[in-house]
Amino acid sequence: MSTSLETLAAPFRHEEDIKKSRFLTQAAPVATPAEALAFFQAVGDPAATHNCWAYRIGDAYRFNDDGEPGGTAGRPILAAIDGQGCDRVAVVVTRWYGGIKLGAGGLARAYGGGAAECLRLAPRLPIVAIGRLALRVEFADLALVTARIRELEGTIEEETFVTDGADLVVAAPVDRLEGITARIIDATRGRTKPRPSA
Known part of the structure; x- marks a missing residue:
């Protein structure tokens, strides 16, 4: 992780279609794990195929594959948070299945790539000690x-x-x-x- 971390200035959304599946990434600044879980609850779509998520708040982090094969969704989302130099951030990627299987590598790229692109485009603020x-x-x-x-x-x-x-x-x-x-x-x-x- 980089030494000067950033958080988001405001919640942000990024959407893309990959092989007929729709992926909606939503990210928000959070201060506590409870706030992150409340964000996932609020923005996840119960009608979607999967709502996969991750958060990092300092040394505290969690991720969830929500039914996708282990390691193909939550962990790549967390890796995107860390790779973008973010902290105090929660990211949920909602997928609506479109009928074409992506395979483990394709899923990891779709979830991790969507999260990374969302965080890259989102307005950010430096975290000041x-x-x-x-x-x-x-x-x-x-x-x-x-x-x-x-x-x-x-x-x-x-x-x-x-x-x-x-x-x-x-x-x-x-x-x-x-x-x-x-x-x-x-x-x-x-x-x-x-x-x-x-």
Whole structure:
């Protein structure tokens, strides 16, 4: 797999006919295995011959041949996801049988090729690694610190008020954390020192 992975910007569809069988590939960005399974349930056609699928979310992945010969559908779809450098993606390929058998190699090419083409054509977004910082800010510095965090693409995920200020958890792209830390220390003249948070 490539080092800079991408997910889909939005759900996408790709359709093709191969030897009278119709293949409809549908792909979507997903954050959890449950979301992937719900997507398959929502878009699969119960009237179709097969609804074969795969998903990858980080180290979690699954695939299903839905009645096609073992290894001819789900695994090639997963291979297409990985080959296209995608993550957090679910792909279902629905087949309506047209009367001509494709054979194991033909099936693997049809399912894997359809999935790869769908992902290749779909609008994609880079997956950005997010890190977190925890910090305690005095009330006098809160507005200034909040402004600095937002300037550097950070978001405040948690804000808990305490007697002398607020405890914040800040999320931001990993490559911005060092800059946010330096900006906050500078803006508060060293009174606030962010630390990495889980």
